[in-house]
Every structure is written in structure tokens, then in C-alpha cells.
Amino acid sequence: MDIGTLLKAYRDKNNLSQEAVAGYLGIQRELLSYYETNRRETPLNILERLSDLYGAQLNDFFEDDQVQVQANIAFAFRADSIADADLTALAEFRKAVKNYFKICELEQKYAS
Numbered sequence: 001m002d003i004g005t006l007l008k009a010y011r012d013k014n015n016l017s018q019e020a021v022a023g024y025l026g027i028q029r030e031l032l033s034y035y036e037t038n039r040r041e042t043p044l045n046i047l048e049r050l051s052d053l054y055g056a057q058l059n060d061f062f063e064d065d066q067v068q069v070q071a072n073i074a075f076a077f078r079a080d081s082i083a084d085a086d087l088t089a090l091a092e093f094r095k096a097v098k099n100y101f102k103i104c105e106l107e108q109k110y111a112s
Contacts, residue, residue, distance in 0.1 A: 001069050003047075003061050004038035009073050010054040011036070016087075024087040025049055052070060055094040 001009075010020055018036075022029040025046060034040035042050075051058045060072045 001066065002038055003042055004036045006063075006069065006073075006101065007042065007050060008036040010050070010056060013073055020036075020087060021050075021053070024091065040044060052091040052095040052098070053081050055098065057098065091104055 010015070018029045021079050022032040025032065026048075031040065033061060035042040035046070047061055048058060050056075051061065063069050063072060067102075
């Protein structure tokens, strides 16, 4: 699955409009549409912000295994009825949770 399709799938899973996500990113809705349809390459800084917003790992956007892709989308943090103004706070919270899980993963890896 290509990056644009994944970005749209994560946005849909989170019940967010293109307008809301574009507002969070500080870009025009049309530009987000270009990213989601692969008419433009998505810059890394935008991918990083989207990974925070969607509660996904950055490398999830580059996953080739379709089964893993579906699992990543299914298990990404989901929030319903979020106001556009709350997206920044939500992204910061999800970023903290991702960092916590990464620390736990590293702690287990190097504890032995």
C-alpha cells in the first residue's frame, strides 16, 4: 500500500476531515489531498506530525506487509468527536504515549 493511501486510511480511521488535518498541519486542504493521492511526495516533517496525530509509528507509513498494515491501522489510537481545536493537544498526548511505549520496549530489550 502506498503512503498516500495509508495517510487517508489513518485519517478515516480517526474520523477526521481533510480540513481538520490540514488545519492541524498548517497547510491547505488541497495539499493534504495531493499527499493522500500521491500527486505530491509527503515531506518527512509532515509524516512525523501525522504519526503523532494518528498515534502511529513513523515507519508504519512505509510498511509493505498488507496484514501488518491492516493491524497497524486497526490498533492506532482512535478518538471520536474531537474538535479541530483539540488536535494539537491530542497529537502531543499520542506522541507522549508512543515515546513511553518505545522506552518500555527498549527497557525490555536491554534489561537482559
